[in-house]
Amino acid sequence: MIFIWGWRAVSLLLGTGVFHCPHCQADSEYKHLRSRRWFTVLFLPVIPLNKLGEHVLCQRCGSTFRMAVLDYPTLGQECPPTSDSYLEVGGGVDCLEPIK
Ligand SMILES: [Zn+2]
Numbered sequence: 001m002i003f004i005w006g007w008r009a010v011s012l013l014l015g016t017g018v019f020h021c022p023h024c025q026a027d028s029e030y031k032h033l034r035s036r037r038w039f040t041v042l043f044l045p046v047i048p049l050n051k052l053g054e055h056v057l058c059q060r061c062g063s064t065f066r067m068a069v070l071d072y073p074t075l076g077q078e079c080p081p082t083s084d085s086y087l088e089v090g091g092g093v094d095c096l097e098p099i100k
Pocket of ligand 1: 021022023024025028058059060061062063
């Protein structure tokens with residue numbers, strides 16, 4: 001039996017950039033995607049159905065994350081130029097606020 005109809009998710013690329021991937025534990029390029037489920041006939045999307053939301057796709061490992069992952073600083077973001085301004089947390093590096 002051949003299935004000529006079905007459903008599948010189709011993603012629209014909204015942007016790209018660099019973020020700190022929690023899975024890779026490194027800075028990686030990402031794709032910002034918006035997905036929507038479509039009704040398909042012969043594997044071609046013909047009727048848009050429900051929205052599945054926006055997410056971030058790591059181009060290195062292929063993992064997907066919620067948009068909040070972009071709120072974390074990348075390793076490439078500059079910290080103040082003192083060695084005391086770095087803190088390693090779980091393999092990552094965070095900038096600290098200067099102590100007054
Ligand atoms: Zn990754």
